[in-house]
Amino acid sequence: MAGITVVGIGPGSLLDMTPRARAAIEHAEVVAGYTTYIRLIEPLLADKEVIGTGMMHEIDRCRMAVEAAASGKETVVVSSGDAGVYGMAGLVLELVLQREVAERPHFGGVIAGVSAVNAAASILGAPLMHDFAVISLSDLLTPWETICKRAEMAAAGDFVIALYNPKSKKRVQHIEEIRRIALKYRDPETPVGIVTAASRAEQAKTISTLADFTKETINMFSLVIIGNSQTYVKEGWMLTPRGYGKKESGL
Amino acid sequence: MAGITVVGIGPGSLLDMTPRARAAIEHAEVVAGYTTYIRLIEPLLADKEVIGTGMMHEIDRCRMAVEAAASGKETVVVSSGDAGVYGMAGLVLELVLQREVAERPHFGGVIAGVSAVNAAASILGAPLMHDFAVISLSDLLTPWETICKRAEMAAAGDFVIALYNPKSKKRVQHIEEIRRIALKYRDPETPVGIVTAASRAEQAKTISTLADFTKETINMFSLVIIGNSQTYVKEGWMLTPRGYGKKESGL
Numbered sequence: 001m002a003g004i005t006v007v008g009i010g011p012g013s014l015l016d017m018t019p020r021a022r023a024a025i026e027h028a029e030v031v032a033g034y035t036t037y038i039r040l041i042e043p044l045l046a047d048k049e050v051i052g053t054g055m056m057h058e059i060d061r062c063r064m065a066v067e068a069a070a071s072g073k074e075t076v077v078v079s080s081g082d083a084g085v086y087g088m089a090g091l092v093l094e095l096v097l098q099r100e101v102a103e104r105p106h107f108g109g110v111i112a113g114v115s116a117v118n119a120a121a122s123i124l125g126a127p128l129m130h131d132f133a134v135i136s137l138s139d140l141l142t143p144w145e146t147i148c149k150r151a152e153m154a155a156a157g158d159f160v161i162a163l164y165n166p167k168s169k170k171r172v173q174h175i176e177e178i179r180r181i182a183l184k185y186r187d188p189e190t191p192v193g194i195v196t197a198a199s200r201a202e203q204a205k206t207i208s209t210l211a212d213f214t215k216e217t218i219n220m221f222s223l224v225i226i227g228n229s230q231t232y233v234k235e236g237w238m239l240t241p242r243g244y245g246k247k248e249s250g251l
Numbered sequence: 252m253a254g255i256t257v258v259g260i261g262p263g264s265l266l267d268m269t270p271r272a273r274a275a276i277e278h279a280e281v282v283a284g285y286t287t288y289i290r291l292i293e294p295l296l297a298d299k300e301v302i303g304t305g306m307m308h309e310i311d312r313c314r315m316a317v318e319a320a321a322s323g324k325e326t327v328v329v330s331s332g333d334a335g336v337y338g339m340a341g342l343v344l345e346l347v348l349q350r351e352v353a354e355r356p357h358f359g360g361v362i363a364g365v366s367a368v369n370a371a372a373s374i375l376g377a378p379l380m381h382d383f384a385v386i387s388l389s390d391l392l393t394p395w396e397t398i399c400k401r402a403e404m405a406a407a408g409d410f411v412i413a414l415y416n417p418k419s420k421k422r423v424q425h426i427e428e429i430r431r432i433a434l435k436y437r438d439p440e441t442p443v444g445i446v447t448a449a450s451r452a453e454q455a456k457t458i459s460t461l462a463d464f465t466k467e468t469i470n471m472f473s474l475v476i477i478g479n480s481q482t483y484v485k486e487g488w489m490l491t492p493r494g495y496g497k498k499e500s501g502l
Binding site (some may be wrong): 008010013016017020086089094113118119123126129140150157235237241243 | 261404
């Protein structure tokens with residue numbers, strides 16, 4: 001029976017996509033995904049039916065994909081990074097489970113990918129070596145007060161903080177408010193790393209400080225990592241030691 | 252010049268290792284890593300020098316690897332999952348930077364892998380679709396009070412909470428204390444997923460509740476994911492909707 005599988009394609013380059021993900025895409029007759037991500041896997045798409053529309057229609061795109069699978073076509077829905085982190089895994093699974101059992105395509109599961117936060121961290125050095133919190137600043141589906149409360153808790157708990165969707169054309173002040181919240185708990189000199197378009201041709205990285213990082217270029221393809229109280233920068237690398245009580249891990 | 256690269260091999264199966272990671276291992280003359288992980292990549296190690304010792308000697312193992320690279324042998328240090336999350340990335344980078352510039356091997360960077368938390372989530376369904384916090388319960392290098400404070404902040408902030416190193420033979424009560432902390436903020440019926448040995452032959456998954464999950468089998472190869480206030484279970488899948496105000500993402 002035809003099925004639908006959700007695939008994390010990794011941050012960008014095909015070199016960062018797992019063989020399991022690649023095989024699922026190669027095996028599929030229909031591939032659905034946000035157009036930007038479809039372009040990243042163009043070499044794998046010859047002779048396939050592609051459902052690629054803009055960001056605003058993701059529910060419709062996933063519905064079409066579930067429909068394609070139900071009609072007998074082996075289908076994958078792709079997300080950049082890991083499909084389970086702000087990706088399409090949940091939406092597709094919900095859409096499949098909503099259908100009457102007799103009308104459901106087989107759910108082929110979720111294939112994990114290298115998440116954007118891990119890709120960004122690897123480019124900065126080793127900023128996530130200790131406990132971390134991942135927060136999206138998009139308030140399309142989450143109240144802004146909830147997001148601020150989370151940033152406050154993460155800052156108070158001395159988590160390394162990774163911010164997804166830090167800024168868009170319409171949303172430029174949110175990152176400033178998060179900065180103010182973090183400054184209540186952390187030194188202005190706390191290192192902050194910014195990676196834009198990790199693992200793609202236009203990849204860029206910047207290391208700044210909590211005091212100044214919002215002056216840097218940040219856009220919707222950026223991931224921002226705010227260090228914890230132990231994070232330091234050495235020769236252009238951002239490092240969080242594994243433990244406490246020493247800036248370098250027991251060396 | 253020979254260099255040293257830190258490689259995340261993914262959660263277990265070679266199908267979940269990126270081509271970039273695989274190429275780095277294949278290209279290396281020396282491969283260092285915890286013996287359990289070395290076994291996972293055995294098929295790639297023919298004719299290579301292997302530095303594999305027990306968990307307790309990881310600093311020595313990394314020192315030997317840096318030494319091997321400095322002596323002119325192309326070297327990789329492998330970590331399971333992503334090398335930047337409780338892995339070897341930070342330690343190796345610190346050891347390289349500690350050396351006099353003239354005596355340093357080239358640092359080839361960190362190659363990101365599929366992190367254990369993403370692998371576990373993909374097996375459970377889609378529990379991480381919203382903001383999440385990652386906490387290790389190992390108190391070898393971090394004071395237990397700090398870990399509890401973090402769990403408290405993560406629970407108060409309604410983060411999905413992923414627990415690494417939830418339990419070992421010597422450390423069996425920590426998970427109970429985290430459960431008590433979470434219960435101060437969350438419903439006893441909150442779904443909790445447990446995945447052990449993700450992506451390996453002995454992979455196992457269980458979905459339980461915050462009230463009862465510590466009665467399940469949990470060991471040092473388990474990853475525990477505690478849902479947020481919106482997380483639900485449907486037909487054996489654990490799902491966190493992307494937003495608030497509706498249990499199913501705007502469908």
